[in-house]
């Protein structure tokens with residue numbers, strides 16, 4: 001059976017990942033792979049309810065982190081693990097790196113506590129930890145992201161944060177990449193949409209060759 005693949009997409013709000021996730025999906029569809037396109041927080045009926053709460057209701061930092069991981073646990077058990085076991089490709093718009101970036105970096109929440117929650121929620125029955133096989137990180141200066149987001153949509157709780165918040169989110173993404181460099185592909189998201197698209201496809205194809213070898 002073909003091996004399941006788990007790919008996550010990350011970046012600060014306004015980095016432009018959605019357009020490119022759709023392109024990556026088309027690439028896999030064209031190669032005949034069965035695809036699951038999903039997102040966090042969300043991806044199951046319960047996790048989508050939790051998404052509405054965390055994106056709109058003010059709450060304590062620990063409550064926010066716990067709800068992110070609760071939504072993730074449900075998503076892993078109901079959607080991600082079964083799809084990977086069937087040999088499918090899971091494309092996930094954000095995963096745990098977003099919790100380290102937003103709750104850890106942005107909110108300043110304890111990194112060690114997040115690591116403990118990660119260990120608990122992503123533990124595999126056979127041992128080890130479920131992590132994406134590849135994380136595509138759209139890295140962008142927060143001031144450019146803010147320009148792109150202006151007037152784009154009504155901001156949620158996170159999108160409404162000041163520039164300093166996103167500077168800290170970006171730094172936390174960089175820290176996650178430094179901790180697991182082999183898992184990350186960093187994309188320079190300041191380029192034009194077509195140049196970003198080329199870079200994403202290039203990184204993906206190089207990675208797929210490596211996985212197949």
Ligand code: TMP
Pocket residue numbers: 013039040041055068093094095096098099100102103158159
């Ligand atoms: P989205 O708008 O890209 O779908 O992401 C929803 C928002 O939730 C985005 O501002 C980032 C935030 N978020 C967290 O704060 N922690 C998390 O663990 C995840 C997955 C998202």
